[in-house]
Amino acid sequence: MQELSRFSSGDWFLLIALFVGACICLLASLRMFHRARLIEDMPTSKIRSCSQGYVELYGTAKWMDGPEIHAPLSGQPCVWYSFSVEEYAQHSKQKWRRIDGGVSDDLFLLEDDTGACVIDPQGAEVTPSSSNTWYGSKRISPVTHTSPLEVLGGAIFQTGQKYRYNEQRLDQYESLYAIGEYNSLGTGHEDNLKDAARAYLRVLKRDKEKLASYDKNSDGQIDLEEWEQARKDAKQAVIKHQLSNPLPKRMHVLKKPLTKKYQPFLLSSKSEIHMSRKNRILSAGLAILFVVFIASIFLKIIGTF
Template sequence: MLVRLRHSRRQLALPALQFGLVLAVLHFDQGAASLIALALLLATGLLGWVSALRHARLIDDTPTSRIASAAQGYAELRGRAQPLGGTPLLSPVDGLPVLWYRLLIERKQRDGKWRPVSRDESEASFLLEDGSGSCVIDPDGAEMLVRRRDLTLRDELRYTQWSLIRHDRLYVLGDFATLGSIDADFDLAAQVRDLLAEWKTDHPALLARFDLDGNGELDLKEWELARAQARREVRQRQAARLSAPELHVMRQPQDRRLYLISDLDPAIIARNYRRLAAFHAAVFLGAAAATAWFEQIGVF
């Protein structure tokens, strides 16, 4: 099973950076260079530790909500993936319908190794359904943890595609918002004032509608007629919004909290993050111990 992380480049790059820093500590004889490498190890270890542990806790502590009754804000949803509608998204490899894909194209070199040629990732939204309703899932900015991987060989090219398809079980953690519903604090008077102000910007049209005596001005009676018409139009707009179906959307949180889309069980994801946190904690503690030891033997 392969899990592909889309936006966790920092998490993926940290172990490589830390390995390079360990080699630097072992290679350099100069105290200053070793001290800088150890300081970077401490910083990256602490950063990775805190970040991975925070992600694990978000997954563990956020309860699963039903779409129909989910509160606005940070939420966790589970359900089945479905197409959004319209023109279906087709895989660039085999032309089959998919909901989301990430494609890596590699070319085989003379030494037998594969070298990346290009990368591509879809941006189209899709639906999650949980029996109580449907929610549009916007993959922009999401960390994608996807198991399905297909390999295709064509001449000297290798195509590796990760994808989500219809009816896949989905777990989504992010910012839940309902669009199209009327706000609880809807202010009728304010809406009427705004509409009247809009009408005033086109004075000839305003006179054409409400200047009943044709004298080029609106008297009190005519102005009250305009107010009454504005109230009617605002109430019509309010009724139309109340009768319109609500649109639920899951998107990237603005506060930079984890935005996750996966076909994995969340317990597995949280466990993987805890393991990653343990790795970074070991790096941090090891770097701290090495620093103390180097100080003790007088390297610094």
């Protein structure tokens, strides 16, 4: 007890902080190492012969039939995007303050030489094919498609620009590496019916003209009652399709695993080798930090005594 009394409250705070940091680094390092091994050990499946469950796919990213997907800030065509708009705050400690942003949840296709699979990107960890940052003097609305020349003009005259725009994309026709939960719809079961109806609604949300037909009170918004009608219509459309197609073509969907939370959902424009190397480097770096934290704890204890 006398030895422990040598530690001041500041010493205890430092030791606890170092211990917590060491634990976080160790857990993160093990997680990255496990992910690297997962990527290396999992065989790449073909869509046509793929079994249900957690799988690895490799192919080409493409649009589904219907409205095209465009990145909100640049207007560039893509299959997935993430964006943020930041405002420069001169008198704030955090100079750049996020004022807008979003992540795409639009469905798209991954196609290999045997077939196509629908990608539901919600909840995915994405390694984009394009990542851009530029500056401008006005806030760009995330619902308007600004021309590329207008957008990139901010990168030429950065001095005095008040806004910073960040955008990441998975571009169409890019090679796509994916790991996730693979399911085939179209068997007529209730769960598959719900999934198919949900996919129908996701496509509907991208079709502004068709979606506007549900705006019965013409207020420019879809309220709960109007959306409920859209859901009913989606279910009826799926049922009608299944009844008129006794042997429907199966729709394959890759999405985030729901039952096993530790299984990652990855979408990457980079190769399997690149992803594995990246995770191993991160794991090694975090392991080194863990050793540094532990060494600091011992040095602090030895120095006190």
